[in-house]
Amino acid sequence: xSALSIAAPAPRRAPAKVLPGFNLTLGFTLFYLCLIVLIPLxxxxxxTFTLTWDQFWAAVTGPRVMASYRLTFGASLIAALVNVVFGxxxxxxxxxxxxxxxKVVDALVDLPFALPTAVAGISLTALLxxxxxxxxxxxxxxxxxxxxxxxxxxxxxxIGLPFVVRTVQPVLEDTEKELEEAATCLGAxxxxxxxxxxxxxxxxxLLTGFAMAFARAIGEYGSVIFIAGNMPMVSEITxxxxxxxxxxxxxxxxxxxxxxxxxFSFVLLLVINALQTWQRxxxxxxx
Amino acid sequence: xxKHTLIALAATLALSGLSASAQTLLNASxxxxxxxxxxxxxxxAAHYKKTTGKDVKIDQAHGGSSAQARxxxxxLDADVVTMNTTTDVDFLASTGVVAKDWTKRFPHSxxxxxxxxxxxxxNGNPKGIKDWDDLVKPGIKVIVVNPKTGGxxxxxxxxxxxxxxxxxxxxxxxxxxxxxxxxNVPVLAKGGRDATTIFLQRNIGDVLVTFESEVVSxxxxxxxxxxxxxxxxxxxxxxxxxxxVERTVAKKGTGTLAKEYLDYLYSEEAQEIAAKHAxxxxxxxxxxxxxKTFKPLQLFTVNEVFGSLADAQKVHFNDGGQFDKIYTxx
Numbered sequence: 001x002s003a004l005s006i007a008a009p010a011p012r013r014a015p016a017k018v019l020p021g022f023n024l025t026l027g028f029t030l031f032y033l034c035l036i037v038l039i040p041l042x043x044x045x046x047x048t049f050t051l052t053w054d055q056f057w058a059a060v061t062g063p064r065v066m067a068s069y070r071l072t073f074g075a076s077l078i079a080a081l082v083n084v085v086f087g088x089x090x091x092x093x094x095x096x097x098x099x100x101x102x103k104v105v106d107a108l109v110d111l112p113f114a115l116p117t118a119v120a121g122i123s124l125t126a127l128l129x130x131x132x133x134x135x136x137x138x139x140x141x142x143x144x145x146x147x148x149x150x151x152x153x154x155x156x157x158x159i160g161l162p163f164v165v166r167t168v169q170p171v172l173e174d175t176e177k178e179l180e181e182a183a184t185c186l187g188a189x190x191x192x193x194x195x196x197x198x199x200x201x202x203x204x205x206l207l208t209g210f211a212m213a214f215a216r217a218i219g220e221y222g223s224v225i226f227i228a229g230n231m232p233m234v235s236e237i238t239x240x241x242x243x244x245x246x247x248x249x250x251x252x253x254x255x256x257x258x259x260x261x262x263x264f265s266f267v268l269l270l271v272i273n274a275l276q277t278w279q280r281x282x283x284x285x286x287x
Numbered sequence: 288x289x290k291h292t293l294i295a296l297a298a299t300l301a302l303s304g305l306s307a308s309a310q311t312l313l314n315a316s317x318x319x320x321x322x323x324x325x326x327x328x329x330x331x332a333a334h335y336k337k338t339t340g341k342d343v344k345i346d347q348a349h350g351g352s353s354a355q356a357r358x359x360x361x362x363l364d365a366d367v368v369t370m371n372t373t374t375d376v377d378f379l380a381s382t383g384v385v386a387k388d389w390t391k392r393f394p395h396s397x398x399x400x401x402x403x404x405x406x407x408x409x410n411g412n413p414k415g416i417k418d419w420d421d422l423v424k425p426g427i428k429v430i431v432v433n434p435k436t437g438g439x440x441x442x443x444x445x446x447x448x449x450x451x452x453x454x455x456x457x458x459x460x461x462x463x464x465x466x467x468x469x470x471n472v473p474v475l476a477k478g479g480r481d482a483t484t485i486f487l488q489r490n491i492g493d494v495l496v497t498f499e500s501e502v503v504s505x506x507x508x509x510x511x512x513x514x515x516x517x518x519x520x521x522x523x524x525x526x527x528x529x530x531x532v533e534r535t536v537a538k539k540g541t542g543t544l545a546k547e548y549l550d551y552l553y554s555e556e557a558q559e560i561a562a563k564h565a566x567x568x569x570x571x572x573x574x575x576x577x578x579k580t581f582k583p584l585q586l587f588t589v590n591e592v593f594g595s596l597a598d599a600q601k602v603h604f605n606d607g608g609q610f611d612k613i614y615t616x617x
Contacts, residue, residue: 058607062611064606064614125489129490131489132489146489147491230475231474231475232435232611240436243436246354246357247435248604248606249357250605250606
């Protein structure tokens with residue numbers, strides 16, 4: 001084999017690419033993104049522009065709307081953080097250990113992806129309401145998990161879990177166990193091994209998982225709506241405010257609130273992407 | 288949005304799968320009217336066959352009342368709309384999809400049936416709830432629909448407000464009354480069925496305020512021994528308006544058929560079907576026949592107390608309105 005490769009020296013040309021040229025692919029990418037993402041979103045912007053600045057401001061800063069931003073973004077943040085911690089644990093167990101029924105557990109992780117969100121919301125409510133399977137034991141202790149912001153967080157944790165597990169899992173599979181063994185041999189404590197060896201290699205994936213779980217949670221409607229209780233100023237999520245505005249045929253007001261959410265989410269995702277790039281570069285330099 | 292596409296898709300599928308011979312009609316209606324229109328459509332088809340010798344096929348599209356109105360406005364090719372809130376048809380009139388004077392096109396302000404707001408309490412009525420006054424007592428938990436997201440909730444709110452006004456109270460007293468009432472609401476349901484689920488399945492609240500049709504059907508389904516239907520002294524008339532979608536019938540040429548379809552809703556046969564589904568018939572004879580279901584109580588219309596539902600919407604439910612003040616002004 002080696003003789004053959006020496007006999008036929010590689011031509012000094014750029015290797016043939018699998019995909020057609022950059023121009024064509026970029027063109028297609030832009031076209032496709034326009035079709036799927038930008039055109040619907042621009043309709044949103046145009047509809048919003050039928051409002052005057054004052055109307056827009058009044059629509060997006062009403063007291064109920066402001067309270068709903070706090071709940072939606074706050075609950076999504078908490079849920080995404082919880083998912084980062086426990087999603088990492090689940091991914092770790094699935095990658096590092098072999099046990100009976102692992103395939104089943106692995107498949108279970110994807111269920112929140114596949115389940116209609118309304119079903120998730122109704123089941124969670126049935127479980128956690130004061131007369132539910134779990135709720136009936138918590139109620140005497142004064143713990144209420146349904147029909148208040150707690151319920152919102154729980155629903156968002158449920159739907160966000162697969163995002164973290166599925167982004168971290170492949171990266172964990174690729175990290176070499178030998179590195180950890182080497183670290184231990186060199187006298188690292190368990191915490192040092194985790195914080196200095198494992199964590200840096202999976203941090204970008206964790207961050208992606210966090211961003212995806214967070215973004216998904218911000219837009220979630222179906223599962224939350226059944227468990228939230230939907231009390232103005234307390235447990236109304238922003239998507240419910242949008243539905244409420246549509247119910248009064250205030251299309252422009254609804255799109256205005258949607259636009260604010262969109263801008264918020266876009267900025268957040270942009271920041272997270274930038275963080276990731278920075279993190280990758282830093283860890284790339286240090287290793 | 289998702290719902291729209293689904294409804295539109297279902298409608299297209301239904302339309303494309305039809306035989307060419309029978310005339311077809313699409314009725315865009317609200318969620319809980321499903322059973323009523325299933326029976327009514329069969330009755331109408333038989334009646335139409337008998338009088339004209341022609342077959343007719345009626346398709347139904349169901350969804351939240353105002354979601355349906357938006358779908359029709361955005362292009363769902365329904366021939367007729369049958370809603371449970373007049374504002375939904377008003378909206379279609381404002382965009383030119385139905386006639387501006389739609390309330391005059393059919394008898395009784397184009398509402399062949401009505402409903403009203405009643406109470407449902409736990410079996411034996413342990414908290415002794417008899418009338419609206421009992422709902423504002425401290426410690427009573429009331430389940431109602433969020434007026435922001437459902438017509439059911441708007442009617443409950445207006446019924447409570449109208450109760451105070453009808454008893455000679457001022458606007459300020461009415462505002463105070465509804466404010467106290469909503470302070471007793473632990474969970475605001477998204478829609479009528481959601482409220483029923485919260486009250487019955489989740490076992491939350493002492494009393495559920497909802498449409499008479501819902502009260503009757505829950506009473507029937509869950510039977511004696513679980514809930515009690517309570518008739519307050521005064522309640523509101525909630526009209527179930529109907530209209531021909533001019534845009535669609537002009538395109539499809541189904542104007543006459545659509546009108547006949549809605550006209551027949553006023554026939555004794557149709558009124559009786561409505562009564563069986565706990566919708567208050569307009570026909571006095573049918574109403575009398577079903578007086579066991581429709582216990583007489585003092586009723587007032589939205590127009591009597593609020594001018595019109597559109598006015599009520601503006602003052603009470605739009606952003607910054609009276610309902611918002613309950614929660615934002617301390």
